[in-house]
Amino acid sequence: MGTQGRNSGQRRGSAHDRILDAASRRFYTEGIAATGIDAIITEAGVAKMSLYNNFASKSALVEAYVERRHAEWLALYATRRATAASPVERILAVFDAYIDHAEDAYDHGFRGCGLLNAAAELPAGDAGRHAVRTHKEEVEGILRGELLALTTPERADALATHLSFLLEGSMARAGLAGAPDLLHTSRALAAQLLTTA
Amino acid sequence: MGTQGRNSGQRRGSAHDRILDAASRRFYTEGIAATGIDAIITEAGVAKMSLYNNFASKSALVEAYVERRHAEWLALYATRRATAASPVERILAVFDAYIDHAEDAYDHGFRGCGLLNAAAELPAGDAGRHAVRTHKEEVEGILRGELLALTTPERADALATHLSFLLEGSMARAGLAGAPDLLHTSRALAAQLLTTA
DNA sequence: GCTTAAATATACCGTACGGTCTAATTAAGC
DNA sequence: GCTTAATTAGACCGTACGGTATATTTAAGC
Structure with a gap:
C-alpha cells in the first residue's frame, strides 16, 4: 500500500x-x-x-495470495459463526467454513487446502511457510476459544488440537480424492467427539 | 525394470x-x-x-521418488509392527512408523510428509497424485485391518478414518512447525481414543 | 482542460530449465 | 582378452522463466 x-x-x-x-x-x-x-x-x-x-515480485504475489486465502476463510467462518446457536455449533462452524471454502473450489478443480499446498512448495525457512503456520495456529486458537465454553482449559487445549488434526487431515485426504466429501466425514467425527465428551 | x-x-x-x-x-x-x-x-x-x-524424464524420477518414500514407510512400519505385542500397539505402530520416518528427516530439515508435499506440486489429474492418494488409502486400510481385531467392522471403518485424519493432520501441522513433536501428540490422542473406545 | 498517475504494448535481458547428441572412457561378463 | 554395456564430459538446443526499460496511451482529480 x-x-x-x-x-x-x-x-x-x-x-x-x-x-x-x-x-x-x-x-x-x-x-x-x-x-x-x-x-x-x-x-x-x-x-x-x-x-x-x-x-514487487512473484513471491510478493504469493504472499498476497496466501493472505487472501486466509482472509477468505475468516470471512466464511464469520458468516457461519454468526448463525451458530450453541457452543457445539460454533465449533462446528469452523468445519463448515472449511467445507464452504472447499466447495468454492470444487467446480474448477478441488486440490485441498491452498495454504498447505503453497507451504509444500516453499523452502524450509520461507516467510510464506511461517504465515501458513500462523494461520493454522489461529484456526486452532479459534477452536480452543469456543471449546472453553464447554469444558476446562486443559481439555479445551487437547480437544482443539484433536479437532485441528481432524480438520487438516481430512482436508489433505479430500484434496487427494479431488472432492470435499471427506470434510463432511471429519465434521461428523468432530460432532460425535463433542457430544460424547 | x-x-x-x-x-x-x-x-x-x-x-x-x-x-x-x-x-x-x-x-x-x-x-x-x-x-x-x-x-x-x-x-x-x-x-x-x-x-x-x-x-525417462524428470517426472519419471518424481514417480520413483514417491514410490520409494512409500516403500520406506512400509519398511519402518513392518519393523514396528513386528515387535508390537497387542492389537492397540499394532495400531499405534502406524503412528510410530510416521514418527520414525519424520525423525529420519528431522536433522536435515523436516518439512512434513514428502508424499503430501509432492502431491501439492502436481496438477489435478497427475499420476503421481493418484499414487499418493492410493498410498494414503493403503495406510488407512492397514489401520482398518488392525482395528478389526478390536471392534466391529462398522466401528473399525469409522475409527480407521478418524485415525487417518489424526495422522495426516498432525503431519501437516508438524511440517509447518518444522519439528515432529506434534506426531507424538497425535499418537497420544490415538492411544486415548483406542482405550476409551 | 490541464495535470498527474495508472496502465498499456513491446522489445529486451540474463539465466536456468528439461532434454539431446556425440565421442570417449570405464568397467563388467563370458 | 574380447565384447558389450554403463558411464563419462561437455557442447548444444529451444524454450520459458522472472524481471526491466521505454515510450505511449488511457483515464481520473481538481
Whole structure:
C-alpha cells in the first residue's frame, strides 16, 4: 500500500485485483512454481508492467495470495459463526467454513487446502511457510476459544488440537480424492467427539 | 525394470541409486519444481546422461521418488509392527512408523510428509497424485485391518478414518512447525481414543 | 482542460530449465 | 582378452522463466 492514497478503493476490476484474481486461481489449481508470470497476466488481461507496478515480485504475489486465502476463510467462518446457536455449533462452524471454502473450489478443480499446498512448495525457512503456520495456529486458537465454553482449559487445549488434526487431515485426504466429501466425514467425527465428551 | 536382467542387483553406489538418493533428498527438502536436473546430478556426482539412461524424464524420477518414500514407510512400519505385542500397539505402530520416518528427516530439515508435499506440486489429474492418494488409502486400510481385531467392522471403518485424519493432520501441522513433536501428540490422542473406545 | 498517475504494448535481458547428441572412457561378463 | 554395456564430459538446443526499460496511451482529480 502507501502511495495509492485517494485512489484506495480503485475502480471495479482494477489491474491489482484482476492480477490477484488470476494468480489465485492459477496458484491454487496448477501450483505456484508451475504458474508463470506470463500465464497470470494473460489470464488477467493485463500488461506485464502492471503486475510489477502492483507487486514487487512473484513471491510478493504469493504472499498476497496466501493472505487472501486466509482472509477468505475468516470471512466464511464469520458468516457461519454468526448463525451458530450453541457452543457445539460454533465449533462446528469452523468445519463448515472449511467445507464452504472447499466447495468454492470444487467446480474448477478441488486440490485441498491452498495454504498447505503453497507451504509444500516453499523452502524450509520461507516467510510464506511461517504465515501458513500462523494461520493454522489461529484456526486452532479459534477452536480452543469456543471449546472453553464447554469444558476446562486443559481439555479445551487437547480437544482443539484433536479437532485441528481432524480438520487438516481430512482436508489433505479430500484434496487427494479431488472432492470435499471427506470434510463432511471429519465434521461428523468432530460432532460425535463433542457430544460424547 | 525389464532390460536390466542379470545386472539386477547392481554394484554398490550405482548411478541409478546415487541419482535417486540425491533427488530424494532435494525433492524433500527444497521441493520438486525447485529442484533442477543439474542440482540432482551435481549432488549425485553423476553425468547428466546417466540420469536419462536410468530415468525417462524428470517426472519419471518424481514417480520413483514417491514410490520409494512409500516403500520406506512400509519398511519402518513392518519393523514396528513386528515387535508390537497387542492389537492397540499394532495400531499405534502406524503412528510410530510416521514418527520414525519424520525423525529420519528431522536433522536435515523436516518439512512434513514428502508424499503430501509432492502431491501439492502436481496438477489435478497427475499420476503421481493418484499414487499418493492410493498410498494414503493403503495406510488407512492397514489401520482398518488392525482395528478389526478390536471392534466391529462398522466401528473399525469409522475409527480407521478418524485415525487417518489424526495422522495426516498432525503431519501437516508438524511440517509447518518444522519439528515432529506434534506426531507424538497425535499418537497420544490415538492411544486415548483406542482405550476409551 | 490541464495535470498527474495508472496502465498499456513491446522489445529486451540474463539465466536456468528439461532434454539431446556425440565421442570417449570405464568397467563388467563370458 | 574380447565384447558389450554403463558411464563419462561437455557442447548444444529451444524454450520459458522472472524481471526491466521505454515510450505511449488511457483515464481520473481538481
